[in-house]
Amino acid sequence: MELSKIQPCLWFNDQAREAMEYYTAIFPNSRIRSIETYPDESLDEHFEGMRGKVINGEFTLDGVDFVCLDGGPVFQLSEAVSFVVTCADQDEIDYYWHALSHTPEAEQCGWCKDRFGVSWQIVPANMAQLMTTPKQVQTMMAMKKIVISELEDAGL
Known part of the structure; x- marks a missing residue:
């Protein structure tokens, strides 16, 4: 299966895994393709508390490919998209x-x-x-x- 050349990326505070599970349950023809988590050795003061959170999640919603991550509260989603x-x-x-x-x-x-x-x-x-x-x-x-x-x- 070939992935879309352009994919939206969703930045979550710490709910990326939960969001992927939620969305793939709602839309038909959907699935989580992969989940990579923050490894222990990458943790420093910028990533404190992120161990086990999603550093890169890939999922498909009814044929549309997405990526997501848990990035903390630095950026927030808005109605602009x-x-x-x-x-x-x-x-x-x-x-x-x-x-x-x-x-x-x-x-x-x-x-x-x-x-x-x-x-x-x-x-x-x-x-x-x-x-x-x-x-x-x-x-x-x-x-x-x-x-x-x-x-x-x-x-x-």
Whole structure:
């Protein structure tokens, strides 16, 4: 299996292993490819307490390759980067929303944040067709989770 030339890398404080297990359980056709941990001999004052944590994790989510690491609290995830999950229907939107949304105050217009701080956009595959009128756009802007039927009704 050939890996993607470009792969997103997720920096976690100390939850990389837990995140990989969580994500691969949610998405079909997913697996953890490898986990390398910080060795004892590399530990110095910069890596104190990191022994056994993930220095390099590789995983695939429904055909998309990712890498991740436990790097400590130096950097934080933000909404500046999100992953789009294109859904076939409302049932699929509901499934991913339920599995990934963990921070209600971060929810808007189909965007949610999971328990690790990663931002996701859970959207229908036909989102462009559901955004053709000003009323549909206004309806979507007032939503947290996307509800396809409400967007269809707003287009009438």
